[in-house]
Amino acid sequence: MLKSERQKAIHKFDTVFSEYIRYRDCDKNGNVHCPLCWAVVPLKKAQNMHFIPRWVLKYRWSEQNCYAGCYRCNVALNGNYIIYTRFMQRKYGVEKVDEMINDKAPYKIPTWEIEDKTRLYQVKLNLLKQEKFGDTK
Numbered sequence: 001m002l003k004s005e006r007q008k009a010i011h012k013f014d015t016v017f018s019e020y021i022r023y024r025d026c027d028k029n030g031n032v033h034c035p036l037c038w039a040v041v042p043l044k045k046a047q048n049m050h051f052i053p054r055w056v057l058k059y060r061w062s063e064q065n066c067y068a069g070c071y072r073c074n075v076a077l078n079g080n081y082i083i084y085t086r087f088m089q090r091k092y093g094v095e096k097v098d099e100m101i102n103d104k105a106p107y108k109i110p111t112w113e114i115e116d117k118t119r120l121y122q123v124k125l126n127l128l129k130q131e132k133f134g135d136t137k
Contacts, residue, residue, distance in 0.1 A: 018048035025068035034069040058107035
């Protein structure tokens with residue numbers, strides 16, 4: 001099946017945004033410390049974990065909603081949701097987390113905006129790589 005232009009734009013933004021989150025959360029040695037279980041994961045094996053599921057577009061590309069973590073917490077433990085909730089509550093407060101969980105408002109984002117955000121996050125990613133590692137790995 002052929003992908004629509006929108007599907008291609010979403011896929012590209014997912015890829016860039018996920019890489020940005022993993023680089024944002026890695027240390028100077030290129031390791032991610034899972035915020036849920038504290039496992040140390042090499043950058044290339046880290047995953048972009050979503051607190052509010054990806055299908056909720058309003059939070060899919062939210063820096064507050066996403067953290068780099070390990071495969072075990074993200075996939076094997078299906079998001080390790082209880083621990084993730086506690087992490088988010090400590091970081092942002094119970095009220096903010098409850099607001100995110102209960103937010104059922106419809107959210108539409110036009111394809112052109114997804115493409116703009118992809119370009120923005122590619123620039124942010126390149127700057128982050130330069131800042132952390134002195135190159136564009």
